[in-house]
Amino acid sequence: MIHDIAIIGAGMAGASLAAAIGGRARVILIEAEDMPGRHATGRSAAFWSETYGGPAVQPLTTASGPVLREGGYLTPLGSLHIGRATDAAKADHLLADFEGSGVDLSRVDPATRIPGLRPEWVHGVWEPSCAYIDVAALHADFLAVARGAGAVLLTDAALLAAERRDGVWRLDTRAGPVAARVVVNAAGAWADQVAALAGVRPIGITPYRRTMVQLRTDPPVPEGLPHVVDMAGGFYFKPEAGGRLWLTPHDESPSVPCDIAPEEWDVAVAIDRLEKVVDWRIAAVERRWAGLRSFAPDRAPVYGFDADVPGFFWCAGQGGFGIQTAPAAAALAAALLLGEGDMPGGVDPDRYGVGRFSAKG
Incomplete structure (x- = not known):
């Protein structure tokens, strides 16, 4: 059987795209692991923030908001951007970056929102729209929609080789051969490796390690605490x-694509930075993990057909914002891939096109 589209990777990017395609094409999802979402999707920090990723990403995040809210995937949280006296320009820059975007931001006194905040943290910018996001439910629902529309999920199917002959891709996977007219590269940290296997010039998608820890504090985390982010990017x-x-x-430490693990040094750095923000005592480090966030050279995601190799479509470079942008990004990618359907409102597809790299190379 020749599929219309083979999507390499069944994490959030691949699953959401398969769901957005629906019954308009015969789709097969090819997943290297024994179950989808083991890497970036399964290790997400699980929040939705319109400022996260900067102005280049914000249109995709904002356009995804209504879908996520209506689907019940978001729970109110709020985000407080904080800074020391030396960060005054960063507060101004944050507000200027999103002026006119529709993102609600306002200056506040951070001490009124974080009990135990140390006095040197004097600047605060409040982002009320920030929310928790139910990553597992969202991913599972995308997969369910895709399967309901006829998509096939192939697991334990790492891509070994790919060749295009007579307008058809012949894919060799660990689960057996697959044939498809179009290949979509939604392989996350492995995106450049997949491209190379297909004879496509890599873009320069670089994976970076991001460390997370779960703490128990004394006193316990205050009720109503928002998401708190350092304007200077330290935590x-x-x-x-x-x-x-x-x-x-x-942290952003370059890494080869792998099943990444946290470094003890980064865990210690995280705790040290927290202790410089609040006067809470760390009672226990209960969990620690790491994930890979993969960026294109300009740190904006990449959606579109390769400029040089026919039938090869990029859906990569989602960084740490692939989950919060998934509904709009998938709609954008599906419209470009199929040549039909509406673009998400406020999203310029050229901003995310592959041509911005091929023009330089």
């Missing part, structure tokens, strides 16, 4: 069920 943290705290030092 963010957010409350979790049972009075726990999820914390990251906002």
